[in-house]
Amino acid sequence: MTTDIPPVAAPDKKPHIPVLLRPLLRECAPIHGRWLDGTFGAGGYTKGLIAEGAEMVYGVDRDPLAHEMAQSWINEPPYAGKIKLVLGTFSKLDDYASDLDGVVLDLGVSSMQLDIAERGFSFMRDGPLDMRMSQDGMTAAEFVNTADEGEIAAVLFHYGEEKQSRKIARAIVKDRTEKAPFETTLQLAGLIERLLPRKKPGQSHPATRTFQAIRIAVNDEFGELIEGLEAAERALKPGGQLAVVSFHSLEDRVVKRFLQQRASTGGGGSRYAPVQEAKTPGFEQLSKAIGPDEDELVDNPRARSARLRVARRTDAPALDVDRSDLGLPKSVVSSR
Template sequence: MTPPSTDARHKPVMLAEVLSALAPRDGGIYVDGTFGAGGYTRAILTAARCKVLAIDRDPEAIAGGAAMLADFPDRLTLVEGRFSDMEELAGRFGITMIDGAALDIGVSSMQIDDGARGFSFAKDGPLDMRMEQAGPSAADVVNAAEPEHLSRIIGILGEERKARAIAQAIVKARGAEPILTTQALVRAIERATGRQRPQDRIHPATRTFQALRIYVNRELDELAHALAAAERLLKPGGRLTVVTFHSLEDRIVKRFFAERSGKLPAASRHMPGREAEMAARFVPLFRGHQEAGSAEIAENPRARSAKLRAGERTAASPLPLNLDDIAVPHIEGQRN
């Protein structure tokens, strides 16, 4: 199969806002932790005579970036891997400190649009959802998880109120035959929720598919560890920008920046002798978050739920990562 090229099929969300916050400069070194179709990377490299280490855990995304390597042969480095491992990946190329990092969290349009990847309930295909195309798939989880565990995945990671009923419907369906395709899973979900009605804002399968994708790819743990890795890599004055698309992601990023800016003291900081941990690690670049403008949303509906948060690194030593302090949900078997 020919790998997808980095073309206009995927529009980087809030690109102008991300570039403004990141402020690339000549001679700087930047990490694009979610390369995808390369929209952020190309914009960063075009904005300044800088270098970019672009990371993606999806081998198809890395293969699709070959053309961009030819455009920036001395300034772009593409590497397959997880953005939570950005320190180790950067170290392979002698990079110990960076001037900025950009993260666009979640599944890409390319992955959703490819029915063979199994991310979309709107396209029939194998029930896969693995970004790395390795390890247990969504089908493995759906067909093997205990009913209570399946209910917790859907309820916590999908924030689905009908999680228990959906889990029971899935268990009943898989008892007749294994659930191996996206549409087979949709049919099982609809037995618990009913089909989408004209007044329904979202499809009944949306939250269940989100939950399974997050679980299979350990996305929330990966996000938390990526934020901490960026904190350790960024030099004083370096900037971190993060675009999220749903409440679980945004809550983690919001609490991370709040804690690292001294606005949300962790419980451990109440102990005597921990004053040094109160120092700000990041200074917010703007109040709260930014959202996409109406013109961008009209052109790219994916931007509707996007939120951008950003901060500038101080000289204070990085804090150890505590997943509970930054609201990372705990699902059995998912903590790193």
């Protein structure tokens, strides 16, 4: 069916384009019944699902701004009566709905959050160093101003894959002690830019990995992801589909290994575990990772690192996964 779906307008009035929406709708076709959009944002995936045949979509988002923005359109045709908003996290999605025909998870930070300086996600716009998706809990400023050097370095290295993590952490502690605590995004971005000047024009901003890592830590994004995948398995009916869009290599690794575990029947074994209990697969993987095509990259450069994975639920009982085998740093696995 593949209906034309207009971009979603956000508070800055710029269009926000849902990443990999068309391949997601294509891989999940035919779309029908009850779906859950675990990262509702500006509503782009929900609009696409309804346009393609979904009868009801549960729109879950921890950001109160997403709920406020949606009031201008969710009660208008063709969406009236087809969307139920839930203020919460997708890690608890099976508390909000069950027997679902599909679950969509769009990981990471939304365009509307990046584009609003006051939210503190972007190193390109000056604003308070916040980064909280839910607008409560520890801020990014509180983290960089109170965590010790070792903890900051570990977060930057493990969550942002930042090779200069120790150098940056040392400079953060030195500046907050000798100059002033960090309060704004450009204050932190400027420090990193001085430490790691770009060697070539066109290279990504040197603060990219640091901001990503701190955002992941502040919002417990990996913990949310693992629990969300397990919750999706519990909430989906047999034949229901799980579609996950990730933007970070570690996120994609977690999704890939989760689906590998739950699509496996066990067996094999090793010298440490020569006999493995056979398990009925909980998912059938429908495709390998799908990235953006050239047309999408022209329309939406932010899609360049995005990867889509889609799987179909079987009728097997839902099981917890072995988190130690999901490719996360040990500190993340042991803290959950």
